[in-house]
Amino acid sequence: MRIGEAAETTGVSSKRIRYYEQIGLIKQAARTDSGYRDYDASDIHTLDFIKRARELGFSIDETSTLLELWGDQNATSLEVRDLARSHIEAMRDKIRQLQSMVDTLQQLVSDCDGGSRSECPILRDLEHAPARKGATR
Amino acid sequence: MRIGEAAETTGVSSKRIRYYEQIGLIKQAARTDSGYRDYDASDIHTLDFIKRARELGFSIDETSTLLELWGDQNATSLEVRDLARSHIEAMRDKIRQLQSMVDTLQQLVSDCDGGSRSECPILRDLEHAPARKGATR
DNA sequence: CCTTGACCTTCCCATAGTGGGAAGGTGTAG
DNA sequence: CTACACCTTCCCACTATGGGAAGGTCAAGG
Incomplete structure (x- = not known):
């Protein structure tokens, strides 16, 4: 085909x-x-x-490894499982990171009454946030 | 400086x-x-x-908009809030997507006893998953 | 037999952000 | 004066994918 x-x-x-x-x-x-x-x-x-x-x-790289394991008669399930596990961990890290951003931003949005720009808590945070301590990345 | x-x-x-x-x-x-x-x-x-x-x-594009709003005396908090909200929604979507991947993969890993490659439930899923119905993306 | 249209080919460009590094200029301390 | 840290611009790499141009192929219908 x-x-x-x-x-x-x-x-x-x-x-x-x-x-x-x-x-x-x-x-x-x-x-x-x-x-x-x-x-x-x-x-x-x-x-x-x-x-x-x-x-x-x-990722494509991981997929490539999976393909090899798939085709390798001598490979064990362990190798596949380990790859899957570390991939799960990476995704969980990403989720935690995103969730932390969402939480912070949601709080700021909740504090926002839609009033004048000069009172906008979101802009105030962006301006004054202690960026050098609890950085998300 | x-x-x-x-x-x-x-x-x-x-x-x-x-x-x-x-x-x-x-x-x-x-x-x-x-x-x-x-x-x-x-x-x-x-x-x-x-x-x-x-x-x-x-994103850098969104950041650019935020910078404009920050500098615009006539802008209202509403515009900032809406931008933040839609950004939150996008991140939540991403989280849901990742979580769904994690859940599926975690289930497969749990079913895996580390035995021979031919019994690996992860490879079995990759091989036979009904990719055309509940696709994650 | 020839045209049309749907397919295929390769090739280059764009995306979003960032890092790496080369080749060369600058500024300062010893 | 030299060494060294810093700066400059420029180009390449990455992850995956889509868009589109220029041109070849194949089957159907006139």
Whole structure:
């Protein structure tokens, strides 16, 4: 099947498929006589795998590792689990960071009565916040 | 004061300060005779403001708007509040998305006993997940 | 047989922020 | 005068992806 159908089938755009090939995440696609990329069921399976990994937030690098583990008969579940765990931790860190921003900002918004600019607690915070102590990043 | 000291004082790296100037977030810095950028207290105040806005997760574009509102005597607190609110909503969306990934992945990790690769529930999910129905993105 | 339109190809550009580093000028302390 | 820390501009890299141009291919219909 050609790239358009592969894209439609897997939900991975043609652009992305070509990109994944270019960076070596997937192997070079077979070509028809006229130079069109040609995908078989196994390629689709791989693209499905990649799509799912990306949906779970794995980076392309991590996805690449997962693909290797997937194809390696000697690999153990442990390696996959460890990768997943550290990825979970990274996402949890990100969530904490975002949540902290949301909390602070929500407080400021709650304090805001929509009055004159000069009384805006949000601007007052931005102006005077002790940026050098509890920085979020 | 020169850019290095400004960077040290505000916690915004020299690289970033130059970038902010280049994209027009801050005005062109004054220059010494020899061409060095020269910052005064007001510039530092602005950089502090920017730093804090960035810490609260505002994009540079949003930060630019905030700077305008900050400097506009006719602006009202309402405009700032609305910007903050929509930013909060965007961050909450992001959090929900990440949390959903974490939840799914945590479940898979919990099901994983670290045994052989062929029994790895994480790889099984990646292989067989119904990617076309409840996609996270 | 030729045209049309949907597909495909490669190639370059843009995005959002930031860091790294090269090549070269400046300012100051010893 | 030299050494060294600082500054300048300029270009490249990163993460992933989309947009679009210029041109080739294939199938259907006139």
